[in-house]
Amino acid sequence: MSDTKYIFVTGGVASSLGKGIISASLGKLLQARGYRVTNQKLDPYINIDPGTLNPYEHGECYVTVDGHEADLDLGHYERFLNVQTHKSNNITSGRIYQNVIQRERHGDFLGKTVQVIPHITDEIIRNIKQLGTNNQFDFVITEIGGTVGDIESLPYIESVRQMLWNMRKNCCCIHLTYVPYLAATGELKTKPTQHSVKELQQEGVQPDILVLRTEHPVTKEVRKKVALFCNVDLDAVIESADVKTIYEVPIRMQKEGLDKVVLRKLGVPDDKPTDMKDWNAFLDKLNNAKEEVKIGLVGKYVKLPDAYKSITESLIHASAYNNRKLNLKLILSEDITEENSAKILDGLDGILIAPGFGERGTEGKISAVKFARENNIPCLGICLGMQCMAIEFARNVLGLKGAHSTELDPSTPYKVIDIMESQKTVLQKGGSMRLGAFNCEIKDGTLIKSIYGKDIISERHRHRFEFNNEYKAEFEANGMICSGINPETNLVEIIELPQNKWFIGVQFHPEYSSTVLNPHPLFINFVKAAIEK
Numbered sequence: 001m002s003d004t005k006y007i008f009v010t011g012g013v014a015s016s017l018g019k020g021i022i023s024a025s026l027g028k029l030l031q032a033r034g035y036r037v038t039n040q041k042l043d044p045y046i047n048i049d050p051g052t053l054n055p056y057e058h059g060e061c062y063v064t065v066d067g068h069e070a071d072l073d074l075g076h077y078e079r080f081l082n083v084q085t086h087k088s089n090n091i092t093s094g095r096i097y098q099n100v101i102q103r104e105r106h107g108d109f110l111g112k113t114v115q116v117i118p119h120i121t122d123e124i125i126r127n128i129k130q131l132g133t134n135n136q137f138d139f140v141i142t143e144i145g146g147t148v149g150d151i152e153s154l155p156y157i158e159s160v161r162q163m164l165w166n167m168r169k170n171c172c173c174i175h176l177t178y179v180p181y182l183a184a185t186g187e188l189k190t191k192p193t194q195h196s197v198k199e200l201q202q203e204g205v206q207p208d209i210l211v212l213r214t215e216h217p218v219t220k221e222v223r224k225k226v227a228l229f230c231n232v233d234l235d236a237v238i239e240s241a242d243v244k245t246i247y248e249v250p251i252r253m254q255k256e257g258l259d260k261v262v263l264r265k266l267g268v269p270d271d272k273p274t275d276m277k278d279w280n281a282f283l284d285k286l287n288n289a290k291e292e293v294k295i296g297l298v299g300k301y302v303k304l305p306d307a308y309k310s311i312t313e314s315l316i317h318a319s320a321y322n323n324r325k326l327n328l329k330l331i332l333s334e335d336i337t338e339e340n341s342a343k344i345l346d347g348l349d350g351i352l353i354a355p356g357f358g359e360r361g362t363e364g365k366i367s368a369v370k371f372a373r374e375n376n377i378p379c380l381g382i383c384l385g386m387q388c389m390a391i392e393f394a395r396n397v398l399g400l401k402g403a404h405s406t407e408l409d410p411s412t413p414y415k416v417i418d419i420m421e422s423q424k425t426v427l428q429k430g431g432s433m434r435l436g437a438f439n440c441e442i443k444d445g446t447l448i449k450s451i452y453g454k455d456i457i458s459e460r461h462r463h464r465f466e467f468n469n470e471y472k473a474e475f476e477a478n479g480m481i482c483s484g485i486n487p488e489t490n491l492v493e494i495i496e497l498p499q500n501k502w503f504i505g506v507q508f509h510p511e512y513s514s515t516v517l518n519p520h521p522l523f524i525n526f527v528k529a530a531i532e533k
């Protein structure tokens with residue numbers, strides 16, 4: 001296509017309606033017609049990025065290949081579209097303001113008063129249009145975080161208004177709302193939707209398409225009413241009912257004709273078939289699996305499942321491709337001790353030790369590792385999970401009493417995990433870890449080699465501490481193999497215990513790169529081993 005088309009997705013009535021999934025689903029449908037699509041998330045908070053946010057505040061922190069700590073919606077975009085995102089796909093108000101203030105200090109606005117309009121809005125628009133430069137994409141789908149009417153999101157809606165006005169034919173706006181069901185009268189209520197569209201109109205934006213989130217089927221009458229009161233075409237009122245799995249949403253949106261209306265609004269001919277063959281093949285596997293595989297995820301944020309979004313989704317992909325239904329047990333690491341581990345972890349086919357920061361719950365993770373190692377239960381340790389595997393091995397196999405990570409016990413006599421040299425001088429907290437994709441060289445004859453089938457792999461990272469190479473010889477002499485090493489820095493990326501059926505720890509995060517059409521081999525193989533157990 002000669003012009004890049006911009007699609008905005010706003011939300012009303014309530015938060016957490018699933019704008020990210022709707023945006024990703026639309027992206028998938030356009031991509032399935034052969035178009036080049038990218039999804040972007042604009043977050044109205046003041047943090048520069050979500051890297052310093054507690055997962056309980058904002059769910060998982062996702063990491064892009066170029067080392068950006070990003071909103072978890074970018075994970076959905078990558079999993080749905082199977083295309084990598086970058087720093088430019090996630091912008092916060094913090095970054096917008098930081099850029100403008102830096103330019104002000106630099107003197108770029110000399111003599112002028114720097115204001116929300118036009119300076120902040122211009123910067124927002126620049127960041128949206130940046131994805132459309134050099135004709136890299138046919139469609140840029142920009143999701144505006146938050147809910148219409150929030151003070152924080154005003155400059156974003158104003159930017160959308162300006163783009164809709166200035167680039168009429170190349171922009172459209174989808175507004176996602178909620179239609180509650182009143183059990184007492186047995187009715188779906190459209191008033192909240194009407195009010196939220198009015199709010200949007202007051203800010204100068206007329207949505208082209210409404211997507212109604214609902215727990216009950218939206219009748220023709222309800223659609224007509226919404227269309228009439230909100231100035232949208234009848235076929236531009238799209239129902240988004242609850243579904244069993246988020247991977248069903250693109251198919252539902254296709255049935256509702258969301259992609260067709262979008263093309264019409266943007267003046268793009270609807271003349272290409274939508275190829276969802278592979279997607280549907282995955283869905284069939286996901287929906288038709290009868291037998292279960294029972295995986296325990298040991299972590300400290302299990303009370304908010306969004307905190308481990310990418311891990312959960314990777315396990316769902318891997319289970320489906322192994323023709324199993326995932327039975328995921330979320331286990332609070334603080335609850336586990338050496339005494340009760342057998343009871344808590346009993347009956348699991350596989351155990352995954354989650355990444356994390358700080359001391360809370362790590363002794364529980366270490367006890368879970370011990371249980372998995374001694375009972376030969378397939379076990380995957382990710383980042384802090386891998387570090388716990390090393391600590392457990394040092395303590396219980398090498399007999400190094402009190403072995404630890406200096407992150408968790410700075411005065412440990414055996415620093416089997418220690419701060420990376422490059423991190424020693426880092427004082428700033430945000431965006432300062434070892435972040436993004438790095439290479440890892442895999443040792444021949446190892447389990448990990450048979451899984452990847454490659455000598456060099458590239459995986460994403462987010463950490464400050466590393467395996468202490470001073471202990472490598474002792475580990476290897478006692479059976480723990482360091483099977484993946486970063487070729488530039490010698491950093492141990494992978495450890496494995498060949499005498500166990502499946503026991504692998506990775507310093508990187510494979511969960512960030514598992515997608516529906518390209519499930520991650522490490523998860524597939526881990527689940528396979530769990531099934532075979």
Ligand code: GLN
Pocket residue numbers: 354355356357358382383384385407462463464465466
């Ligand atoms: N806290 C550990 C480190 O910084 C592990 C980080 C993680 O699990 N993402 O090295």
